[in-house]
Structure formats: C-alpha cells, structure tokens
Amino acid sequence: MKQYFKNTWDGLFTVFIGMKVTFKHLFTPAVTIQYPDIKVKLPDRVRNRLYVNMDDCIGCDQCSRACPVSCIEIETVKSIPGEDLGFTSNGKKKALWVTKFDIDIAKCCYCQLCVFPCPTECIYMTDVYEFAEYERSNFIYKFATLTNEEAAQKKINYEKLQAEKAAAAAKPKPETPAQTENKSE
Amino acid sequence: MYQFLYNLIGNELIAGLLVAVVPLTIILVFALFGIWLERKVSAHMQDRLGPMRTGWHGWLQTVADLMKMLQKEDIVATGADKTLYNIAPILVFTGSFAAYAVIPFSSKLLGSEVEIGLFYVLAISSLVVAGILMAGWSANNKYSLLGAMRAAAQIISYEIPTALIVLSMVMLTGTLSLDKISQMQTSSFWNWNIFGGAIFGLSKFLLIPFMFVGAMIIFISTLAEVNRVPFDIPEAESELVAGYFTEYCGMKWGMFMLAEYGNMFAVSAIVSILFFGGYQSPIGYLGNSIGAQWLVPFEQGFWFIAKGLTLVFVQMWLRWTLPRLRVDQLMTVCWKYLIPYAFINLIIIGIISIL
Amino acid sequence: MNFYDIIFYIFAAITLLSALFVVTTRNIVHSAFYLLFTFFGVAGIYVLLGADFIAISQILIYVGGILILLLFGVMLTNKITNVEIRTGTVHMLPAAIASGIFMGAVVAVMVWTEWKSEPSVIPLTTTKDIGHLLLTDYVLIFELLGILLLVALIGAASIARRDKE
Numbered sequence: 001m002k003q004y005f006k007n008t009w010d011g012l013f014t015v016f017i018g019m020k021v022t023f024k025h026l027f028t029p030a031v032t033i034q035y036p037d038i039k040v041k042l043p044d045r046v047r048n049r050l051y052v053n054m055d056d057c058i059g060c061d062q063c064s065r066a067c068p069v070s071c072i073e074i075e076t077v078k079s080i081p082g083e084d085l086g087f088t089s090n091g092k093k094k095a096l097w098v099t100k101f102d103i104d105i106a107k108c109c110y111c112q113l114c115v116f117p118c119p120t121e122c123i124y125m126t127d128v129y130e131f132a133e134y135e136r137s138n139f140i141y142k143f144a145t146l147t148n149e150e151a152a153q154k155k156i157n158y159e160k161l162q163a164e165k166a167a168a169a170a171k172p173k174p175e176t177p178a179q180t181e182n183k184s185e
Numbered sequence: 186m187y188q189f190l191y192n193l194i195g196n197e198l199i200a201g202l203l204v205a206v207v208p209l210t211i212i213l214v215f216a217l218f219g220i221w222l223e224r225k226v227s228a229h230m231q232d233r234l235g236p237m238r239t240g241w242h243g244w245l246q247t248v249a250d251l252m253k254m255l256q257k258e259d260i261v262a263t264g265a266d267k268t269l270y271n272i273a274p275i276l277v278f279t280g281s282f283a284a285y286a287v288i289p290f291s292s293k294l295l296g297s298e299v300e301i302g303l304f305y306v307l308a309i310s311s312l313v314v315a316g317i318l319m320a321g322w323s324a325n326n327k328y329s330l331l332g333a334m335r336a337a338a339q340i341i342s343y344e345i346p347t348a349l350i351v352l353s354m355v356m357l358t359g360t361l362s363l364d365k366i367s368q369m370q371t372s373s374f375w376n377w378n379i380f381g382g383a384i385f386g387l388s389k390f391l392l393i394p395f396m397f398v399g400a401m402i403i404f405i406s407t408l409a410e411v412n413r414v415p416f417d418i419p420e421a422e423s424e425l426v427a428g429y430f431t432e433y434c435g436m437k438w439g440m441f442m443l444a445e446y447g448n449m450f451a452v453s454a455i456v457s458i459l460f461f462g463g464y465q466s467p468i469g470y471l472g473n474s475i476g477a478q479w480l481v482p483f484e485q486g487f488w489f490i491a492k493g494l495t496l497v498f499v500q501m502w503l504r505w506t507l508p509r510l511r512v513d514q515l516m517t518v519c520w521k522y523l524i525p526y527a528f529i530n531l532i533i534i535g536i537i538s539i540l
Numbered sequence: 541m542n543f544y545d546i547i548f549y550i551f552a553a554i555t556l557l558s559a560l561f562v563v564t565t566r567n568i569v570h571s572a573f574y575l576l577f578t579f580f581g582v583a584g585i586y587v588l589l590g591a592d593f594i595a596i597s598q599i600l601i602y603v604g605g606i607l608i609l610l611l612f613g614v615m616l617t618n619k620i621t622n623v624e625i626r627t628g629t630v631h632m633l634p635a636a637i638a639s640g641i642f643m644g645a646v647v648a649v650m651v652w653t654e655w656k657s658e659p660s661v662i663p664l665t666t667t668k669d670i671g672h673l674l675l676t677d678y679v680l681i682f683e684l685l686g687i688l689l690l691v692a693l694i695g696a697a698s699i700a701r702r703d704k705e
C-alpha cells in the first residue's frame with residue numbers, strides 16, 4: 001500500500017520535473033539556423049561540387065579511371081603536328097584535344113578519388129553545394145571547351161592525318177585502337 | 186443562437202444548418218491554428234524554430250499544407266474494403282464534430298441547450314471508436330488493425346475514469362447541462378469548481394483538494410481518450426507507422442487530423458467547463474463595468490477560447506515532455522491508479538455535497 | 541408533411557435499410573458495422589420522440605459498448621467473408637404456422653390498440669423524472685438489474701482467472 005502511494009507520487013512528481021525542463025527550453029534561444037538566409041562557414045577541404053579547369057587538363061583520363069561510379073566521361077583526339085596546344089600551369093605540354101569531358105554530377109558520390117590522380121591538379125572540389133535542378137539531364141556537366149564543330153574538325157583533321165600517313169606508308173594500315181574508338185561514337 | 190437565427194430567418198432547416206456551421210468553422214480554424222501551434226511548441230521545446238518561411242513565423246504553413254493535401258491523389262489500397270474505408274474518416278470526424286453541438290462557447294453562442302449535454306458528449310465520442318475500428322480493419326493492413334485495436338481498448342478503458350469524474354461533478358452541481366454548469370461558476374475565479382464551486386462555506390474548502398485530484402484525473406484520462414502522447418500507442422509512429430490511419434492519404438487523412446484536433450479542443454473545453462468555469466471570466470466583465478451589455482458574450486467567447494487553448498497547450502507541453510507508455514503500463518495507469526482514485530474521489534465528493 | 545416528419549422518415553430509412561444489410565450481407569464485419577447505423581437510427585427516432593436520455597443511453601450503451609465488443613469478437617474470428625449464415629430449413633410447416641400466428645398477433649395488436657395520437661407535450665427535461673422513477677417506483681427492478689450485472693461481472697472475472705492457473 002505504501003508502495004502504491006509512492007508510485008502515484010513519483011508518477012506525478014517526475015512528470016512535473018520533466019515539464020519544468022521542457023518549459024525552460026521553451027524560452028531557450030534556438031540553436032538551429034535559418035539555412036537559406038544564414039549559412040554556416042564550410043570547413044576547409046570540404047567536398048562538394050567538382051570543377052575542372054580545362055585550361056590545365058591534359059586529357060590523361062586518370063580521373064575517369066579512378067572514379068568508382070564511372071561518372072566522368074572523357075574523349076580525346078590527338079593533335080596533329082603543327083598545332084600548338086600550349087602548356088599547363090605547372091609546365092606540362094598538352095598533346096590531346098579534349099573533345100568531351102562530361103561529369104554526371106547526379107551519380108557522383110563526392111569521394112574525391114578523382115582529384116588526387118590528376119597530374120595537373122585541374123580537377124578539384126569547390127564549395128558550391130546548392131545545385132538542384134528540375135531536369136535530370138542538367139546534371140551532366142559538360143566541361144569541354146571545344147564546340148561541337150571544332151571537335152568534329154579536330155577529328156577530321158586527325159583522320160586526314162591518319163589517312164595521309166596511311167597513304168604515305170607502303171602498306172596502308174590504320175592504327176586500330178584510335179580508329180575504332182573514333183568510329184564507335 | 187438557434188432561436189435567434191430562427192427568429193431572423195424563419196426557416197428551421199436553414200437556421201439549424203447555420204448553427205451547425207459555427208462549430209465547423211471553429212474546428213477548421215482551430216485545426217489550422219493548432220497544428221501550427223503544435224509545430225511551434227515542439228520546435229521551441231527542442232530549441233528549434235519550426236516553420237518560419239510561410240508568413241510571419243510560418244503561421245500560413247498549415248494553409249499551405251492543406252492546399253497540398255487537397256491536391257493529393259486519393260489512393261485506396263487494392264486489398265482494402267472500399268466502402269468501410271471511405272466511411273471511416275467521415276465517421277471519425279462526425280464523432281468529434283457532433284460533440285461541439287452542446288459545447289457552450291459563450292452564454293449566447295451555444296448550439297443546443299439540451300439538459301443532458303455532458304452525457305451526450307460522453308456518448309457521442311463512442312462514434313469515434315467505431316470509426317477508428319472501421320478504419321483500422323478496412324485498410325487491410327496489420328499496423329492499422331493493431332492500432333485500431335489498441336485505440337479501441339484504450340479509449341474504452343479511459344472512458345471509465347472520465348465518466349467517474351464527470352459523475353462526481355454532476356453530483357456536485359446537480360445538472361448535466363454544460364451551460365448551467367458554466368453559469369454556476371460565475372463572477373470570479375474562486376467560484377470555479379476547482380476552487381470548490383460558488384457556494385461559500387465549509388464544504389468549499391473541504392472540496393478544494395478533491396477538486397484538484399479530479400481535475401488532474403480527468404485531464405489525464407481525456408488525454409488518453411484523444412490518443413495524445415504519452416497515450417499515443419494507437420498511432421505510435423515508431424512502431425505502427427501511423428496506426429489506424431496508416432493507409433490513408435490526402436484529404437481523408439486530413440479528416441483524421443481534423444478530428445484529432447477537434448477532439449483535443451473538445452476535451453479541453455469539457456475540462457474547462459467542469460473545473461475552470463467554462464466561458465466565465467476569472468476577473469469580471471469589462472462590458473458590465475462600462476455598461477455595454479452586448480460586449481459580455483464576446484468576452485465570454487474570448488475567455489472560453491483562451492481557457493481551451495491553455496489546456497491544449499498543456500497537452501502539447503506534455504507531448505513533448507513524456508515518452509510513450511507501454512501497453513501494460515497504459516492499462517495499469519488506468520485500472521490500478523486512475524479508477525481507484527476516481528472512485529474514492531467520487532465517494533468523498535458525494536459525502537461532502539450532502540453535508 | 542412537416543420538417544420533423546422528413547427527419548423521422550430519414551431515420552426510419554437508415555434504421556430499416558441498415559438492418560436489412562445486417563442480415564443480408566455475407567461479410568460478418570460488414571454486418572457488425574451496419575449495426576452501428578441501425579443503433580444510430582433508433583437513437584434518432586428516440587430523439588424525435590422527446591426521449592433524449594434514452595437516445596443518448598442507446599448510443600452510449602449500444603454503439604459505445606455492445607457494438608465495440610461485438611466488433612472485437614468478430615475480428616477475432618478466423619472466417620470473416622463468405623460466412624454461410626443461413627442454416628438448413630427443417631419443419632417447414634410448423635414453422636410457417638407459428639410465424640404466421642405470431643405475425644397475426646402483432647398485426648392485430650397494432651390495429652386494435654388505441655394509440656394515443658394527440659401530440660403530447662414533449663417534456664423539456666427527462667433526466668430528473670427518470671432518476672426519480674428509478675429510485676422510487678422501479679427501485680426493485682433497478683437494484684435487481686444492478687445485482688445481475690454484478691454477478692455477470694464477477695462471473696466473467698472468475699472465468700478469465702481460472703484459465704491462468
């Protein structure tokens with residue numbers, strides 16, 4: 001019987017204690033922020049949207065191969081002699097026209113694995129994290145600087161070169177790997 | 186109210202319908218406001234801000250949600266029992282709406298002046314139980330059925346302490362009419378039933394502790410009857426998804442929500458009528474002192490809503506304080522604690538009221 | 541036809557139709573739920589007769605108590621749809637005669653009784669009078685019913701308890 005009244009008292013009393021606690025919190029200032037209006041400062045080395053500085057890209061395809069979800073697609077065309085592609089900022093000579101450099105950012109898991117292999121450090125993470133889109137196709141970011149016509153022109157140039165080379169050689173024998181890759185598009 | 190409209194219009198049907206529209210509007214507005222309040226209270230108790238972007242401090246958020254809800258597709262599960270599935274939300278809402286027929290919002294604004302208002306409120310809430318069982322069974326979903334069974338068991342159990350406390354109040358006041366009970370507690374707050382009623386004497390002081398106990402018991406048991414936390418096992422989100430309305434969507438779900446908030450306010454109103462003077466002002470009326478009699482009913486309406494909202498706030502406060510009870514604890518609280526106390530309270534109040 | 545007549549016919553229709561569904565439907569949960577509307581319609585008719593206390597008691601006891609209990613019972617059965625409610629027919633002739641006589645008696649009572657048909661004053665409050673009657677004229681029956689319920693309660697409790705041992 002004593003236990004019974006003690007239970008009753010405990011039941012009520014502890015509820016009141018709890019209510020006191022929550023009541024205090026009712027007037028505690030909020031610890032959350034109003035996100036789109038106020039933004040917290042991002043830490044250094046935060047991983048967000050990728051960016052590729054195409055001026056420096058040598059088209060080596062290493063980032064694409066490092067990507068665990070295969071969201072980077074790169075196509076390159078060899079330059080023909082006489083074309084000067086210039087140098088990257090850390091002094092590498094560019095030899096390939098990058099005709100296609102697509103990152104499907106919807107697939108990207110922000111693992112940053114593509115960033116480290118890049119010999120010219122031209123693919124890196126930025127601090128942009130708000131890039132919602134209405135169309136899924138808008139998530140395929142195209143970084144290639146060449147226009148389609150230019151890319152086609154480069155291809156034709158290269159094929160012409162190949163053809164000339166083939167004609168010049170005693171036995172016309174096309175370079176198989178490059179050829180098939182270009183044809184298969 | 187009805188008589189006034191009847192004299193004005195002269196048609197029973199139209200006057201009746203117009204009177205019925207008043208509580209409907211009140212439920213709708215209260216649900217809009219109540220859901221917003223719930224969100225804000227919960228947010229601030231957890232040191233958050235809650236909805237902030239639609240209107241001033243997000244007060245239009247519920248309106249926006251309502252718009253969204255109205256546009257939603259009305260999905261009925263293939264295995265559901267279509268007829269009962271469609272009737273159930275209507276029945277649940279009817280149950281909570283019908284209780285408003287007798288609740289006096291002020292001395293002028295009351296639907297029906299029947300003598301047995303209190304009894305009616307207790308009875309009509311059983312429609313809600315039937316509706317909940319119907320919803321749970323017809324959805325053909327295990328969670329729904331479990332939720333419905335729990336809800337029915339819980340509501341029926343907790344009706345007993347409620348009824349016992351109501352009975353003791355009826356013994357004390359000698360009437361079942363909600364309007365009369367409110368009228369008795371007039372003029373100032375020490376005449377409220379929680380302070381022993383309007384009759385001044387020894388019995389008033391003897392009654393005070395038992396009135397506090399009674400108010401607490403009826404508050405707890407009505408809290409359980411409207412399935413609010415800590416008695417929300419019928420719709421326990423973390424175990425039963427949403428209990429008996431798991432399968433509902435769009436406006437049918439909205440009707441359950443409306444019914445829930447309607448019930449919340451209705452039980453708060455009942456508690457405030459029984460113990461806190463109903464629509465009576467705690468400090469006297471401005472209208473009487475400045476000689477503007479027409480002001481008094483409006484003041485009464487204000488006090489009624491204020492008291493109701495205060496109790497609703499306490500319900501929310503409890504919701505964000507306490508965790509959910511287990512089923513056996515729920516039954517223990519009801520059968521082993523509330524009912525014995527309510528019984529003893531009933532007997533003592535009976536003896537005192539004879540004195 | 542006045543306004544209250546229409547209401548009466550609506551309630552009567554609700555009662556009769558739902559009662560018909562109760563016996564014809566082959567899903568016993570549906571039967572139980574249709575019973576809700578039958579009880580509700582009857583309560584409405586009580587209200588129209590000015591018997592507000594009885595009407596509310598009807599809802600409280602039948603809808604709030606018995607129907608819910610019934611539903612619990614029904615939902616615990618394992619066969620819910622397609623229950624063959626009708627049993628086989630035996631003794632057609634005596635049954636027909638007996639029910640014919642019973643119906644004749646009922647109709648005869650209906651026709652020959654002198655119903656009080658003048659509109660009586662509907663009492664404003666019935667609760668007080670019912671209370672008085674229950675504790676004066678009908679106190680014996682009232683107490684007996686109370687004892688009966690108590691006995692049933694104790695019996696149920698003891699049956700429920702015995703299983704556990």
Ligand code: SF4
Nearest residue numbers: 067108109111112114
């Ligand atoms: S961050 Fe990871 S997933 Fe994204 S492109 Fe780079 S390697 Fe691929």
Ligand code: SF4
Nearest residue numbers: 057058060061063118
């Ligand atoms: S690793 Fe760097 S240089 Fe190589 S293709 Fe990728 S971005 Fe260009």
